[in-house]
Amino acid sequence: MERDSKKESDYYSSILKDRLSKGKLTEEPYNLLMNEYPFVPSCFKDLLENQVFPKTREIMHEMKEDPLHFPDSTDHQTLNLLFTMIILSKSTKILQLGTWMGFSGLVILDALSKSDGEGNKMFVTVDPNDLQHSKAMNFFDKAGFKKLYQLVTFASESSEAENSTIKYSPYDVIYIDSAHNDVQIIKELEIYFKMLRNGGLLICHDSGDLNGLPNSNVRKGLKEFIKKNHVEGIFFDKDGKKGWHFTGAFLGKKYDPLRG
Numbered sequence: 001m002e003r004d005s006k007k008e009s010d011y012y013s014s015i016l017k018d019r020l021s022k023g024k025l026t027e028e029p030y031n032l033l034m035n036e037y038p039f040v041p042s043c044f045k046d047l048l049e050n051q052v053f054p055k056t057r058e059i060m061h062e063m064k065e066d067p068l069h070f071p072d073s074t075d076h077q078t079l080n081l082l083f084t085m086i087i088l089s090k091s092t093k094i095l096q097l098g099t100w101m102g103f104s105g106l107v108i109l110d111a112l113s114k115s116d117g118e119g120n121k122m123f124v125t126v127d128p129n130d131l132q133h134s135k136a137m138n139f140f141d142k143a144g145f146k147k148l149y150q151l152v153t154f155a156s157e158s159s160e161a162e163n164s165t166i167k168y169s170p171y172d173v174i175y176i177d178s179a180h181n182d183v184q185i186i187k188e189l190e191i192y193f194k195m196l197r198n199g200g201l202l203i204c205h206d207s208g209d210l211n212g213l214p215n216s217n218v219r220k221g222l223k224e225f226i227k228k229n230h231v232e233g234i235f236f237d238k239d240g241k242k243g244w245h246f247t248g249a250f251l252g253k254k255y256d257p258l259r260g
């Protein structure tokens with residue numbers, strides 16, 4: 001029998017929304033996504049629009065008018081994945097490599113501000129580009145997230161970036177969306193994976209099977225790293241996982257010796 005994907009998407013969407021609003025999705029977010037919501041990315045489709053603060057939504061629309069904006073700087077499915085996982089894992093510390101002008105950053109900040117995690121919250125985001133950072137700062141502040149973030153204006157592989165980010169570690173979530181090649185992502189993971197707490201989540205953009213398209217090397221570098229470091233994870237991509245955006249994403253979890 002042919003699946004009715006609209007109905008399926010509405011079904012998962014309503015369950016997720018319900019659970020989120022009751023704050024129930026707290027334990028083992030990774031397993032939950034794997035087992036209860038296996039690869040129904042369309043369920044995320046309108047989650048974001050309904051869940052972010054109205055002010056965040058307004059700024060997202062304003063960003064889209066900026067001449068620097070490009071569609072899918074982070075695609076909506078990966079944005080939703082980030083948003084959901086931050087809330088489910090009750091994150092308080094998040095690191096991003098690759099700010100651009102703050103599109104994913106804004107969604108991360110919105111989710112972080114809603115997360116029930118205990119302790120001081122901080123979103124740290126790294127990008128060597130001054131112009132983009134000044135735009136991001138403007139958008140973040142306008143959205144009301146002034147005290148919730150730190151911009152680190154250095155290349156991720158530099159010792160300056162490492163020193164400026166390690167002081168906020170360990171992180172609950174690390175999101176990588178920076179220079180898009182295998183050598184770079186391995187370098188970044190060698191520096192930053194140790195800053196992820198045990199059981200923390202690693203999310204990488206552009207990890208799909210892009211077959212020679214630009215950014216296709218991210219997957220290669222990532223695969224090498226996760227194999228060597230025994231990182232458990234899923235690749236979300238168009239071919240493998242029912243209709244994911246073509247750029248693809250990776251969601252992995254750092255091994256936790258206490259919880260497995």
Ligand SMILES: C[S@@+](CC[C@H](N)C(=O)[O-])C[C@H]1O[C@@H](n2cnc3c(N)ncnc32)[C@H](O)[C@@H]1O
Pocket residue numbers: 073074097098099100101102103104105126127128129132154155156157177178179
């Ligand atoms: C695709 S954009 C990021 C999009 C952003 N995550 C969003 O959703 O709006 C890639 C960004 O990575 C930055 N970048 C390039 N090389 C980098 C490096 N070595 N370290 C950190 N960021 C880098 C670029 O300046 C650019 O802003």
